[in-house]
Amino acid sequence: MERIEHHASFGGRQEVWRHASATLGCDMRLGVYLPPAALAGQPCPVVVWLSGLTCTEQNFITKAGAQAHAARLGLIMVAPDTSPRGDGVANDPGYDLGQGAGFYLNATRAPWAPHFRMEDYVVDELPALVAQHFPTTGRQAICGHSMGGHGALTLALRHPGRYASVSAFSPIVAPSQVPWGQKALRAYLGDDPAAWAAHDTVALVARATERLPLLVDQGEADEFLATQLKPELLEAACAAAGHPLTLRRHPGYDHSYYFIASFIGEHLAHHAQALGVGG
Amino acid sequence: MERIEHHASFGGRQEVWRHASATLGCDMRLGVYLPPAALAGQPCPVVVWLSGLTCTEQNFITKAGAQAHAARLGLIMVAPDTSPRGDGVANDPGYDLGQGAGFYLNATRAPWAPHFRMEDYVVDELPALVAQHFPTTGRQAICGHSMGGHGALTLALRHPGRYASVSAFSPIVAPSQVPWGQKALRAYLGDDPAAWAAHDTVALVARATERLPLLVDQGEADEFLATQLKPELLEAACAAAGHPLTLRRHPGYDHSYYFIASFIGEHLAHHAQALGVGG
Numbered sequence: 001m002e003r004i005e006h007h008a009s010f011g012g013r014q015e016v017w018r019h020a021s022a023t024l025g026c027d028m029r030l031g032v033y034l035p036p037a038a039l040a041g042q043p044c045p046v047v048v049w050l051s052g053l054t055c056t057e058q059n060f061i062t063k064a065g066a067q068a069h070a071a072r073l074g075l076i077m078v079a080p081d082t083s084p085r086g087d088g089v090a091n092d093p094g095y096d097l098g099q100g101a102g103f104y105l106n107a108t109r110a111p112w113a114p115h116f117r118m119e120d121y122v123v124d125e126l127p128a129l130v131a132q133h134f135p136t137t138g139r140q141a142i143c144g145h146s147m148g149g150h151g152a153l154t155l156a157l158r159h160p161g162r163y164a165s166v167s168a169f170s171p172i173v174a175p176s177q178v179p180w181g182q183k184a185l186r187a188y189l190g191d192d193p194a195a196w197a198a199h200d201t202v203a204l205v206a207r208a209t210e211r212l213p214l215l216v217d218q219g220e221a222d223e224f225l226a227t228q229l230k231p232e233l234l235e236a237a238c239a240a241a242g243h244p245l246t247l248r249r250h251p252g253y254d255h256s257y258y259f260i261a262s263f264i265g266e267h268l269a270h271h272a273q274a275l276g277v278g279g
Numbered sequence: 280m281e282r283i284e285h286h287a288s289f290g291g292r293q294e295v296w297r298h299a300s301a302t303l304g305c306d307m308r309l310g311v312y313l314p315p316a317a318l319a320g321q322p323c324p325v326v327v328w329l330s331g332l333t334c335t336e337q338n339f340i341t342k343a344g345a346q347a348h349a350a351r352l353g354l355i356m357v358a359p360d361t362s363p364r365g366d367g368v369a370n371d372p373g374y375d376l377g378q379g380a381g382f383y384l385n386a387t388r389a390p391w392a393p394h395f396r397m398e399d400y401v402v403d404e405l406p407a408l409v410a411q412h413f414p415t416t417g418r419q420a421i422c423g424h425s426m427g428g429h430g431a432l433t434l435a436l437r438h439p440g441r442y443a444s445v446s447a448f449s450p451i452v453a454p455s456q457v458p459w460g461q462k463a464l465r466a467y468l469g470d471d472p473a474a475w476a477a478h479d480t481v482a483l484v485a486r487a488t489e490r491l492p493l494l495v496d497q498g499e500a501d502e503f504l505a506t507q508l509k510p511e512l513l514e515a516a517c518a519a520a521g522h523p524l525t526l527r528r529h530p531g532y533d534h535s536y537y538f539i540a541s542f543i544g545e546h547l548a549h550h551a552q553a554l555g556v557g558g
Contacts, residue, residue, distance in 0.1 A: 008500065008531035010541045065344035065540065221287065252287035261344065262289045 050144030073278035104151030160210035165274035219253030329423030352557035383430030444553035498532030
């Protein structure tokens with residue numbers, strides 16, 4: 001675990017670390033924001049941010065403006081990369097499969113299976129790594145954008161009790177039913193419908209045993225709304241299952257980080273409340 | 280004047296425009312943030328942001344987090360590019376001269392003279408263009424970072440009465456005395472010391488007739504502090520001339536946008552007060 005960037009930010013520090021991931025079998029980078037309370041040695045809860053297609057750990061830390069809020073609320077923010085990386089890792093010429101597009105699941109099919117284990121990485125290796133190097137309370141929340149919104153929702157639903165709260169911006173809620181998801185699920189998991197359903201928020205909500213409330217923000221001018229995101233499918237699934245959902249549709253907002261920046265403060269306040277910090 | 284990007288942002292809209300600049304003889308892009316008040320048709324004052332070496336109009340609008348504050352305060356934020364651009368425009372292999380490094384002055388020497396007229400562009404063409412297309416009050420302030428901090432300070436000092444207020448992050452305050460500035464001033468203006476002094480904040484302060492207060496933030500962990508920035512020269516010049524200066528030194532902060540993001544809210548509040556908006 002080697003620190004490769006550090007920048008003072010809102011009285012805290014934005015860092016970037018590189019480490020050899022045992023789960024993924026490659027070097028990985030992650031952004032870690034330490035609020036002033038953490039720099040003073042006080043244990044803070046962790047909010048994990050999962051980014052979307054093509055992103056690295058850099059997009060969120062440079063564009064979302066989350067540090068202002070994390071500083072005020074006393075949250076450590078952890079932003080991993082979106083897939084395993086490197087010359088020895090399989091890839092695909094498309095932007096929506098392979099490196100930069102891990103979809104936060106464990107692949108079972110060649111050539112992806114040996115390295116593409118982003119679920120295990122995010123759920124197990126990452127929290128252990130963070131707890132080992134930073135002053136955490138041991139509690140965590142999870143959120144993300146687009147493919148990372150899918151990641152946040154599915155990981156929270158698949159691992160009850162692991163996350164105090166979950167939220168998403170513009171998530172892929174039904175990967176089994178949209179082109180981005182179908183391409184990735186087929187490549188990583190093969191053609192088994194049950195395997196797909198296990199990584200599909202809409203399918204998971206239908207059988208969830210824990211009623212963790214879902215907070216979802218969606219821009220109505222999002223260029224992927226009708227083809228890839230389809231929040232109405234999540235709305236219907238939650239209504240049918242009696243699963244608590246706050247789905248906010250925002251006129252005029254698109255799929256960009258300008259949307260995330262506009263509402264990340266409200267998401268972090270939501271997580272801080274669940275995590276018991278920030279007043 | 281053609282709009283090439285638009286994104287809802289904090290209830291307002293971040294736009295990017297392209298136009299044919301008569302002053303520079305090339306196409307130019309600029310970022311324009313319209314706060315909710317401007318979208319409602321209410322005239323708003325303008326804050327011009329000048330970026331540093333290598334930047335385009337994108338750096339500030341994607342990384343500084345200024346929209347949150349501009350929205351609240353009712354400020355239109357205008358972020359031009361840092362030089363003329365294009366195949367027909369002179370360039371230099373270095374990052375600190377030519378395209379991306381216009382230094383906010385009018386070049387008098389070949390091959391720069393025909394296009395490199397960033398002073399006229401920022402002081403005259405840009406405000407007219409903005410006033411023509413957006414609901415402005417006609418009042419403006421100016422700020423910037425590094426080379427753009429130099430631009431903000433020198434343009435405000437060279438054009439008394441034009442800007443209601445001025446501020447800078449990590450500015451090049453004495454280009455005549457540091458490598459970045461000497462290279463640029465020699466290339467653009469030749470070897471005349473009087474020409475250099477006319478674009479050097481430390482020299483301009485000594486003969487300023489208007490006592491416009493200068494607000495300057497400087498990170499003490501800035502990698503360019505000792506070689507290129509030297510805020511102590513500005514401090515001494517202002518003390519000698521009795522020119523009002525608020526110079527804040529921030530331990531731990533570097534030259535990056537993480538520093539700008541941390542304090543841009545305070546700069547915009549300063550400008551809003553001078554411009555008579557934001558309560």
